[in-house]
Amino acid sequence: MKTTIFSLLLLAGLFVAGCAPKHPKIGLLVHSFDAPRWQNDQRYFVEAVKQLEGIAMVKVADNDPKKQLAQAKELISKGAMVLVVIPVDQNTASQIVNLAHKKEIKVIAYDRLINNCRLDYYVSTDNVRVGEIQAQYLTKIKPSGNYALLGGPPNDNNSRMLYIGQLNILQPFVEREEIKIVFNQFANAWTTDEGYRLAIASLDANLNKVDAMICGNDAMAMGALKALKERGLLKKVAIAGQDADIQNVQEITKGNQAVTVFKRIKTMATTAAELAVHLAKDEPTEPYLSTISNGERLVPSYLVDAVAVHEGNVEMTVIAEGN
Numbered sequence: 001m002k003t004t005i006f007s008l009l010l011l012a013g014l015f016v017a018g019c020a021p022k023h024p025k026i027g028l029l030v031h032s033f034d035a036p037r038w039q040n041d042q043r044y045f046v047e048a049v050k051q052l053e054g055i056a057m058v059k060v061a062d063n064d065p066k067k068q069l070a071q072a073k074e075l076i077s078k079g080a081m082v083l084v085v086i087p088v089d090q091n092t093a094s095q096i097v098n099l100a101h102k103k104e105i106k107v108i109a110y111d112r113l114i115n116n117c118r119l120d121y122y123v124s125t126d127n128v129r130v131g132e133i134q135a136q137y138l139t140k141i142k143p144s145g146n147y148a149l150l151g152g153p154p155n156d157n158n159s160r161m162l163y164i165g166q167l168n169i170l171q172p173f174v175e176r177e178e179i180k181i182v183f184n185q186f187a188n189a190w191t192t193d194e195g196y197r198l199a200i201a202s203l204d205a206n207l208n209k210v211d212a213m214i215c216g217n218d219a220m221a222m223g224a225l226k227a228l229k230e231r232g233l234l235k236k237v238a239i240a241g242q243d244a245d246i247q248n249v250q251e252i253t254k255g256n257q258a259v260t261v262f263k264r265i266k267t268m269a270t271t272a273a274e275l276a277v278h279l280a281k282d283e284p285t286e287p288y289l290s291t292i293s294n295g296e297r298l299v300p301s302y303l304v305d306a307v308a309v310h311e312g313n314v315e316m317t318v319i320a321e322g323n
Contacts (some may be wrong), residue, residue, distance in 0.1 A: 013232035024280035025055045026273070027080035029071055029096070032063040035190060035219045037243045037265060038086070041111070043082070044266045048273030054280065056273075063189070065092045072096040076103055081280040084108045084123075084272050090115045090157045106279050110272050111263075111308045113157040115294045120279075122292055122301040123272040125263040127158045131165020131214075133308045134240040137259040138212045139173060142238045145211030148183035150224060152190050152216030157294075159186060159216060162242075166214055182206050185224055190216060195223025203231055212238040216232075217262055218248040244309050244318045252311055262309045262317050271302050 026049050042058060049056040050098050057075055060176055065088040072083060076099070085107060087093030094117035097107045106120040113122055138147075149166060152159035165309035174178035183202035188193035195215055202210055208231055215221040221241030228234045234256055241248055242261035251257040277284045291298035309317045 021081070021280065023055055024081045025057055025079045026276045026280060027072070027075035027076070027083045028056055028058045028110075029068055029083060029085045029087075030058065030060045031068065031086045032069050033060060034063065035217065035243060036245045037263075041086075041265050041269050044222075044269035045273050048270040049277060052273065052277040054273075054277045061088050063088055065089045068318075069094070069095055069099070072099060076100065076105060080105065082108065082276040084110050084276055085114065086110045087112050087114050087156045091283060094119075106140035108272055108276055108279075111158070111268065111301075113154050113155060113292060113294050115297070116296050117294070118297055119294055121275060121288070122294075122299045123268055123275065124158075124301070125268065125286070125306045126282060126290075126303045127161035128165040128168070130161035130242055130261045130263070131167075132169050132307050133165075133306060134162075134214050134242065134259065135166045135260050136307050137242050137310065138214065138238050139169060139179070141258060142212045143173070144178040146180050146182040146206060146209055148199070148210050148213045149181060149183070149185075150195060150198040150202070150213055150215045150220055151186040152220070153188055154186045156190070162216060164185045182210065187220060189217060190219055192219050192223040192226070195220030197223070199227035203227060203233075208233065209235055212239045212240075215242075216274055217241055218243040218245040221248055221257055221260070222251075225251060242306075249309065249314055249318055250310065253314060255311065259308050259310045262307050264304050264306070268304045271304065275302065291303035 046056040059071035068088050093114045097117040097119055108121045111124045123192050150165055204293045213224050215224055218241035221239050228237050238258040244262040246262050248260050288300040288302055288304050290301040292301045307317055
């Protein structure tokens with residue numbers, strides 16, 4: 001009888017262990033490839049999942065929230081065990097989380113938070129810190145003068161976080177009347193065209209008397225640079241962006257853009273891939289060190305450090321990381 005019970009327990013243990021798939025399917029929902037960096041995020045993520053013996057299934061929504069929801073349904077129907085989502089819209093993407101949870105599938109928001117839902121995890125950079133880095137660098141080279149803030153779209157939580165970070169640094173200068181924020185608007189999208197539109201609006205509103213522009217990302221910074229070139233102000237107005245896009249790094253080496261913020265996307269993508277595969281295999285995960293409120297809960301978060309990239313450290317940052 002003892003032998004029979006032991007055998008049954010052993011078989012039960014093997015059965016439970018066998019429930020975890022050897023090659024779990026991981027869904028990656030990308031909002032768009034509207035900036036150069038996103039293809040790198042996807043590439044690093046897919047490579048990391050493959051190294052962990054998982055199968056990455058990728059869909060790109062072309063900035064259409066309805067399309068992204070349909071793609072989530074498709075990946076779930078194809079057996080995705082975890083969804084990693086770069087949301088088109090921070091609020092409507094909550095439908096993806098709710099849909100996945102009905103199938104007992106966990107959701108990881110990547111780089112952009114998903115609001116007002118029981119989101120499982122968030123992997124990103126500390127975007128408040130990114131805004132602080134942008135403003136810190138510009139205030140060192142332009143400690144006084146007129147500042148224009150060209151924010152990202154309000155449907156992305158990162159835009160608000162960047163703005164908070166920028167004001168954390170700028171507010172003391174404003175209170176001392178050393179810096180004046182003469183323009184402060186959010187864009188309709190993270191695009192060069194929107195950066196150009198807002199830059200032109202800021203210059204027109206202030207008779208070209210702008211000393212610094214903090215842009216939501218590098219794509220928008222390229223639009224700002226175009227506007228400055230048209231007005232003969234290139235190199236005269238300090239420009240900050242983020243993402244360390246290759247064309248912006250080139251502008252930094254030419255002295256046209258002052259700074260960008262390098263988000264360690266290889267580390268971010270690898271972290272998201274490892275977390276997703278471990279969740280799919282029901283394995284232990286690395287402990288998270290932060291939580292961020294999404295309006296519904298404090299979401300367990302893995303936040304990767306960011307660093308300022310300027311003319312003096314390009315080789316030590318972007319090139320050294322392999323981007």
